[in-house]
Amino acid sequence: QVQLQGSGPGLVKPSQTLSLTCTVSGDPVNSGPNYWTWIRQHPARGLEFIGYVYYLGTTYYNPSLESRLSISLDTSANQFSLNLYSVTAADTAVYYCARSRGKSGANTFDSWGQGTLVTVSS
């Protein structure tokens, strides 16, 4: 059974980079057809899709975040990572890593990490 564990700093200063890692167990990140995804949850605004990295390494980003975003795979560590640049207070949220199996999984998120609260504040 796949398990995802997110990790990273809980506090980031404005204008700096938010960096999170998701460690996956029970499923190689380079096995298909997995889409390794980041989703965030603002307290008042619900869930927001951030982007994914496909098991082959290609990426798709939410257009609203694309200019500040990078998601990548580390197959040696069985991890995937998020970098969100030039953060502001509006980026304060709980960040979840999740897995989608793509069309074979009806494009749902069937496994989630526990969530990491990231606060952007000086």
Place this chain on the structure above:
Amino acid sequence: ELVLTQSPGTLSLSPGERATLSCRASQAISSSYVTWYQQKPGQAPRLLIYGTSTRATGVPDRFSGSGSLTDFTLTINRLEPEDFAVYFCQQYGSSPLYSFGQGTKLEIK
């Protein structure tokens, strides 16, 4: 951009009653890619229903989904104490590829 609007924002019911939760899309979407999640406090969302009406593994049959085009419904029959949570609908396909409703909180009356 496609918007999913859930109603009501909060639903107050008693155990044993039936809950009907609505998810309305701002444009027609594929019923193959409408999903419902349950989220309890301090936890990640849990996959409940996918493809509009298919229950995920381990989901009790008191949960059911229906709908088409722009209107989708999650129904929970005979509410159990563990069903009180927040429920989100989600779609795949329209920009920004994946989007979520703002959630319906199901609370004990």
